[in-house]
Amino acid sequence: MEFPQETASAPRPITVKQLVYRLRDVVGIAVGTQWVVGELSNVKYHTSGHIYFTLKEQGAEIFCAFFKNAAARCPLRLQEGMKVHVLGNATVYPDRGQLQLVIKEVRAAGMGDLQARFLELKEKLQREGLFDAERKKAIPAFPRSIGIVTSSTGAVIQDMRHVLERRAPWVKAYLLPVRVQGSGAEREIAAAIRAWSHAPHNGLPPVDVLIVGRGGGSIEDLWNFNEEIVARAIHECTVPVISAVGHDTDFTIADFVADLRAPTPTAAAELATPDGPEWLRKLGRMEQALHASARHSLLHARLKLDVYLRGRLLDADSLLAPYAQRLDGMEESLLVSSAFRIQQNSLLINQLEHKLQLSHPRHLNRERAQQLSALQSRLFHAATVRMTAFSSSLALLQARLEAHSPEQTLSRGYALVENEKRQLIRKTDQVHAGEKLKVRVFNGHFFVTADKHQ
Structure with a gap:
């Protein structure tokens, strides 16, 4: 392999691996072993015994690897939102070219901001009784219809649909799609819950149970379900609510307020329906x-x-x-x-089976095709009526225009007189003696010479 010629402005190129290893050496020498304080996010316990997480604060974060031998000596159970001091070596992971900390030790440093907000709201709502067991509504054993509040995209709704079709294909499921992450998503979630609570007066079909949830993620991803507006909407809902947020290890305020908590959205679909x-x-x-x-x-x-x-x-x-005869009768x-x-x-x-066939896309498509054909017929009829009306109006306007045209006026014996400058003569003072004039009548024109005014 030939390299470009090295100059003062363009040094000799190096490979990606050489660059990454050089960066690793520079970072290791410049930072070395360092205590760092931050908040835990995206904590993942790997089956190998290693722990991976992100250490962050407002405006900055760094990936951390806590390998098995060091993690086994850690007395803490690392959780989302926990504020910690970590001792680690700054390095670059060559396979990804990623800056990271290799953790040696973790010590608790207090409570993260999100965790503090979580516990504060949880304590407040618990004092108000929103978590009390006697306030929770029973989940019906054989629901006829189920409402779902979650995102319309992603694997969650598809997994729930497969479970419902497998367990209880006769149950009708209705999705009211909302955003489940990002600023303002909590208001959409709360509005959807309240909408189901007021069905059918607002046009939504009534349901026997409501599933509210989303897939897994970090504490920031799930935070919309920790907002007070969502908790109060669930508490005030007239329909029994099953909360299904994240994975089994994830807990949100919505889980505590709901009438039933499911470890996952798929489990919620199973808990809401009987096994047909x-x-x-x-x-x-x-x-x-x-x-x-x-x-x-x-x-x-x-x-x-x-x-x-x-x-x-x-x-x-x-x-x-x-x-004996009575016994035979009883047997019969x-x-x-x-x-x-x-x-x-x-x-x-x-x-x-008939209901399942009616809900098949082929049947629904046939109904939609019939509706489309009927609409096309109505559209053609309406267009024909309008065109007929426009034709009648156009004929009437044409007749009026022809009645007032100059040709019609000339046909009644009138004439138009023009001078040599093609100016229309309306008054006698426009004509001079001896001037040649053009007289236009219905079937042609002729020229005359003016004599004198009278």
């Missing part, structure tokens, strides 16, 4: 057990009856005949009842 396939299996097992119990009871009764009849006089048949009724129950369950399954 499992319930069908349970009903099948119960039906089989009922049939087995009935057959056993009938067989036992028949055996007792046979023993009794064999030990009595011959005319005992006439005495026991009504009871039981079989009819079981068949009817099976028929009902089959009908229910058929209804659920």
